[in-house]
Amino acid sequence: xxxxxxxxxxxxxxxxxxxxxxxxxxxxxxxxxxxxxxxxxxxxxxxxxxxxxxxxxxxxxxxxxxxxxxxxxxxxxxxxxxxxxxxxxxxxxxxxxxxxxxxxxxxxxxxxxxxxxxxxxxxxxxxxxxxxxxxxxxxxxxxxxxxxxxxxxxxxxxxxxxxxxxxxxxxxxxxxxxxxxxxxxxxxxxxxxxxxxxxxxxxxxxxxxxxxxxxxxxxxxxxxxxxxxxxxxxxxxxxxxxxxxxxxxxx
Ligand code: NDP
Numbered sequence: 001x002x003x004x005x006x007x008x009x010x011x012x013x014x015x016x017x018x019x020x021x022x023x024x025x026x027x028x029x030x031x032x033x034x035x036x037x038x039x040x041x042x043x044x045x046x047x048x049x050x051x052x053x054x055x056x057x058x059x060x061x062x063x064x065x066x067x068x069x070x071x072x073x074x075x076x077x078x079x080x081x082x083x084x085x086x087x088x089x090x091x092x093x094x095x096x097x098x099x100x101x102x103x104x105x106x107x108x109x110x111x112x113x114x115x116x117x118x119x120x121x122x123x124x125x126x127x128x129x130x131x132x133x134x135x136x137x138x139x140x141x142x143x144x145x146x147x148x149x150x151x152x153x154x155x156x157x158x159x160x161x162x163x164x165x166x167x168x169x170x171x172x173x174x175x176x177x178x179x180x181x182x183x184x185x186x187x188x189x190x191x192x193x194x195x196x197x198x199x200x201x202x203x204x205x206x207x208x209x210x211x212x213x214x215x216x217x218x219x220x221x222x223x224x225x226x227x228x229x230x231x232x233x234x235x236x237x238x239x240x241x242x243x244x245x246x247x248x249x250x251x
Contacts, residue, residue, distance in 0.1 A: 002233025005030030007138070008081045009232075010074065012064050012121055013091030015042035017194030018144060018228075021221035022088050025229050027055030031086060034077040035059045036070075056081075064091050064117040074124040083128040085137060086232050089121050090144040092162075094196050096155040096205035107158045114162035118143065119169075126177070133181035138236045141177070142228055143170045145186040147244060155204045163188075167242060174241055183239040185231050190246035192219040216249045 009026045013019035015037030027033045027050045035043050035057060043059030050057040058080050060073040077084055092114045095106040122141065133139035148160040149167040170186035177184055197209055212218070224245060231240045 002230075003030050004086070004229065004233060007031040007086050007232070008034070008077070008084050009086040009088065010034045010036065010077055010084045010125060011088040011090060012036045012117075013144075014046065014059075015039045017196060018189070018192060018221045018224045019088065019090045020046055021225040022090070022228050023057065024050060024053075025222070025225040026086070026088075026232070027057055028053065029229055029233070032056040032081045033058070034073075034081065034084070036062050036064060036073055037091065038063050064121060065112050067117075067120040070117070070120050071124050074121075074128075078128060083132050084125050085129065085132040086140045086142070087121070087125045087129065088142050088144070088228060089118050091117060091121075092144060092196070093199060094156075094159045095202075096153070096159055096200060097202045098155050098204065099157055110158050110162050114159070115165050118166060122173070126182070129182045130177070130180050138232070139182045140232045141170075141173065141182060141184045142231055143167075143184070143186050145170065145188045145242075147188050147190045147246060147250075149186075149188055150244070153205075154208050155202050171241065174239065178239065181236070183236075185240050186242045187224065187227055187231065188242065188244040189219060189224045189227075190244075190250045191216065192221060192224055194221055212250070216247045219245065219247050 009031040014023045014035035023033045040061040047057040047059045062073040097103045129139040145166040146163040149163040167186045174184035
């Protein structure tokens with residue numbers, strides 16, 4: 001276990017699931033954590049938990065699809081904690097549906113959040129990451145992708161494509177920012193029990209999820225948080241480019 005003392009972490013999608021578990025773990029390992037998501041009550045609760053446990057946390061209720069609001073939130077983090085050096089770019093939504101249903105609203109929602117907001121997050125934090133790395137300190141951009149970036153699941157085409165974008169983007173950005181000592185990683189979890197599945201309405205995808213519940217011991221958000229903390233805690237010259245973490249029984 002590597003300490004993350006002195007690190008300043010910014011986590012999007014921190015109000016539940018993988019983001020919340022990651023916030024707890026990074027704070028427990030010594031990082032100051034800034035929590036971004038829309039639900040203020042959830043963020044307040046998480047800040048209280050982390051603070052009670054001896055950590056340092058700041059909750060910033062923000063819709064990350066609003067680029068201006070996101071930029072202001074990132075500025076508030078650096079004012080409070082100093083430059084951000086560990087970004088977990090994690091907010092996301094999964095809305096599977098057969099393409100023939102023409103759910104353009106759902107396509108757009110996934111593209112706006114999983115791709116466009118992720119890009120705006122990157123744009124808002126990269127100058128700080130480059131500056132921190134230039135001072136000889138670790139700097140990490142960790143993007144939450146998915147096994148869906150690699151594998152085929154029923155009616156998941158648009159979601160999967162957003163995650164393939166994130167994995168491929170991460171590889172490109174690693175090549176671009178690595179020479180400046182900024183590490184870029186894509187973490188690709190298999191199925192994790194979170195609120196993500198609660199947004200699914202498509203019967204085909206629901207049937208697939210129900211089957212997977214019966215046959216697979218799903219990952220927990222804490223399992224993925226361990227991978228993220230491990231990635232950030234490696235020596236500065238070591239960059240996990242792409243980490244796929246699967247439930248043992250998931251094909
Ligand atoms: P959750 O639904 O538990 O978490 C999603 C988070 O995103 C919440 O904190 C939510 O907070 C936040 N969010 C959603 N919309 C916005 C918005 N417009 N602005 C700000 N925050 C927003 O799901 P997970 O923890 O599972 O998902 C986290 C990431 O992991 C996602 O990118 C997902 O695609 C990915 N992933 C998940 C897997 C799984 O099986 N669960 C597998 C592989 C990848 P709020 O509603 O408060 O805004």
